[in-house]
Amino acid sequence: MRNTVAAFLEQAWVTNFIIGVILFNAVLLGMETSDTLMASFGPVILTLDRICLTIFVIEIALKLFAHGLRFFRSGWNIFDFAIVGIALVPAAQGFSVLRALRILRVLRVISATPRLRRVVEGFVTALPGMGSVFLLMALIFYIGAVMATKLFGNGCMEFALEGCTPERHAQLLEWFGNLGLSAYSLFQIMTLESWSMGIVRPVMEVFPWAWAFFVPFIMVTTFAVVNLLVGLIVNSMQDAHAEESNEKTDAYRDQVLSRLEAIEKRLNER
Structure with a gap:
């Protein structure tokens, strides 16, 4: 039953x-x-x-x-x-x-759905490698957040720079006032969501050299580390597909062998 x-x-x-x-x-x-x-x-x-x-x-x-x-x-x-x-x-x-x-x-x-299962299994297989990449990204974000807080959150009034109006200072504190705010602002910059006109250019009105911090940060996080994640996932998907192909090949081979054995048995009986 x-x-x-x-x-x-x-x-x-x-x-x-x-x-x-x-x-x-x-x-x-x-x-x-x-x-x-x-x-x-x-x-x-x-x-x-x-x-x-x-x-x-x-x-x-x-x-x-x-x-x-x-x-x-x-x-x-x-x-x-x-x-x-x-x-x-x-x-x-x-x-x-x-x-x-x-x-x-x-x-x-x-x-x-078998195809969706393979996608998820490939993603899960990539998690150990992704953990190392996430750790690397966390270190980069921590270093960047500390630097941004020191440079842009507190530097406006400390260095008495031109263009550091109370309104601009309040805006910089909103973006880089502490470690958490800086990390969130850097995450927005990494996603390229309004990073230039929304954050970087207003910061450059006070700190003209700020591009030297933000451009390398984008190059490292957006174009390097994120692509590492994509590469790991793609490799895992390919490995899962290759494993599935091997399983199908083994199943077909076993099926053929079983049929040959059945034919051989019938011939021997005759």
């Missing part, structure tokens, strides 16, 4: 049906954010949402029956179990915030 249920769950149409329910449920959860739609079709939307949740619970129950404790050996099964379990927590009193977490059910499309 367990083998029959497991084979049933692995059929293509069952997987496609679950993916369809996940996407349909995502649309319903989006519709619940509209007061107009809820006023007109609220009961219908909530009923359909419960039906989708029931389908997810039945699927998880069938998987538990088919695989037993082996169900929890798969990280993706644990992921599905946690996502569906959150949806079953009563959304009342202190757990009312969990209603917003129901949208996490949409993430189940990752576990139901």
